[in-house]
Amino acid sequence: MADLARKRNEELARILHQLGWSPERLAREVNAALPAALAISSTAPYKWRDRGMVPRAPHDQTVCEVLSRTVGIAVTYEQLWGQMGSNRGAKILSPRLLTDPWTADTAQTALREAGADAAPVRLTDLFRGDELEQAARHWASPAPEVTGGEGALRIAREQLADLRLSYDSKQRLERTYGGGLILDLAKAELAMVGKLLELGAYDETLGRELYGAASRLARLVGWANYDMGNDAAAQRAFVAALRAAHVSGDPRLGVSVVGCLAVQATHNSGGRGLDAVAMLSTALRAAEEVLTPRERALQLGRIARAHGKKGEQISAEAVAERAFLALEGESGHGQEWADLEGMVGEGYLFLGDHERAQHLLAGAVAALSPERARAKALLMVRLADSYQRTGEHQEAERIADEARRLAAGMQSARVARALRDFDAAARATVG
Template identity: 30%
Template sequence: MLNETSLLTSCLARLEWSPERLAREINKHCGSGTISSKAPYNWLKGARPRRQLPYLVAQIVSERLGESVTVEALWPQHFSSTPRPEPAAATIAEPGAPGTPAADPDPVAVALDWMLADEQEPPSQQRGEEVNPAAVDMLFARVRQLRELDDSSGTPLAMDWASQDLQWVRKLVAKHSYDAPTGAQLHRVIAELCQFIGWLAADMGMVRPSRSCFVEGLRAARLANDRSLAAYIISCMSYRAAWDGRGTEALRLIGIARRGAGHGTGIVEALLATRQARAYACLRDETACHRALDEAADLSESAPSSLDSPWAYWLTPAVMVADAGRAWLELGRPKRAERELARGIDLLGTSQPRNTLLHLTSLAEARLKLRELDGATAAATHALSLAEEVTSLRAQVRLSTLRRLFSRYDSAEIRQVVQRADDLLGCCSVP
């Protein structure tokens, strides 16, 4: 029997959605076949969705209603106001203590602790069965495979696999023996997995799990004495703050990352400069943003190979150019944004579908602001084609915003774009 008084039932009624419609929305986000069309009926009876699905349901309902709806409110019998136990990525343990929920730390304070800390010997352990070096090599290969899987599809399956791998590495650290060099490698794997899971969680709109993963990853990178990886993780925290409009926090974090990493050359340093520019753009500081973008361009053009940082394989001059375009768009400079975004997308080619999708939405927005309607329509059409293959809540939000901008204009081509966006996003046909 359905619970007619549950909040989820009320939300679906307000949206005029059937349980099958909710299932379709979830499958649009996560990929066809993620859940059956009848699964939400069990949720309406009081059952809790598995893994990260409660948070995705809350995110979808919140976005469609235009108000905050939490998992604690949707499933009060399963969730409380304490730190979330789901999804797997949200259960964060201190290195060496698997399964211990972490408090909700201040990212800036944790980043400052890292910057000010002295380098120390990586951890080692004498008890337990010795860690096989081949297992460590397999773990690094596994992380690369998961990154490549996410590059091609953005599926939440990558998050589930990475979360399971993270639990396994934590057990190796806690229960096996290893020397200091192996300890550094194990904590480097933890840091990479946490960064990866944190980024996926951020892309899915899961704020607290994302923050917790980044913090654990930073602590693991600190134990591994990997300053480039630690700075990269902090830059992700900064980027995430900028998405939410927290420009001051974003700027503080990226400033800590750059000072802690040390100034030099390399593609990672170029990325840090680009993300500093994005923080300045969030604060509408055009002069400082321009200066940081110029620095990033100089660094990326002269950047050596990232052989010492294999996790940075995706960082290319194309990424820097396209990100610069987004910064100019946020500063209200659509002409310059259009030029940089078009060049960056061209350089990206087919290598990073989700990045390309996100930048195409920005390109379409810039062209709309310039009243280049044909070019905007072409960019939006390309973005919508990619969105049918790539899962990204962040892209869904961008496309929803773009749809509202397109609805202000009227032509046969634009109406086709709006209708296609409606079909993809499951929204109504009126702005």
């Protein structure tokens, strides 16, 4: 520990008093959360509280996590130790997740938070739209210097290849069985990559690629959280992914993360006041030259759907046409074409154009492979909803039953919520 300032830590003292905990109780709780080899003495918290001493990693972060779980709201590193003057150890990112400098160090901190098993993030912790839009602009600015890379763990390209294989396998599982199946695994792997960034030895080129791998994993953690209905936690993981993408210097990664934020904002309350169309359109224009046809079509499909949600039919149709043109003539993109049909079909469903919605949604459902079971189940519920609204109740119920069978055992709160909403609407129609 570093005895940096012999002054009382008033914030730690306040929280312990609020909980009715003695320093010995804090020591027991910290030891219960860590392996036996990392146990601290019962007197260590007295030094933290009364003498202003700051514990080294991992004890600094563990204290934040233990207190967060017990208090019920996040207790951050900045709040607990920031005034003590230490920059040591793993931190829980400060509340300025969106406004802290966009450096490699703060990217590491954001990634560490996204991979940690911290206290649950509440829905009221959602960022405002203008805050997210400001953060979304940073991916296009020049990449910062890669700091670190002087640790004892030698990182080689073989490790990067292993990380990519692991990411691909988890993404396939998530698409088939839902985010709940892989969320904890993805968070654990993200925490591991954070350790490699912190303790690894790598040059600038390898370091940027490692940040790219971390960005993909953080994006997957965010998407799994979103699929499980954890909107605020999803946002924080997406912002961590955006920060890591910025350090990686790959604008394609940044656009993909902005696209995830736009999807979240289109379908629910993710991003209070966020204009998904404006944010994603800006990102797409900035990276137009580097995106593949598949990537361009995906983001255009998301924009078209968002236009539909806003009731902007002319804009939705124009962007949808651009999206389909992006894939036209491209071979081997059958699943991407089905994805695009599904997104545009949802846009027409929002607009109340059921004839076109049903045509596109049915095409997407028929073309999606078994590995895309989660997306297929969702689109089946959308299709059943469209038939329900046009009075074709038997067809609607038939398709909904198929969706239920496909979704049996699936760990996706989005699918479960869509089915509940359909059932409630069906009951209201009968009533």
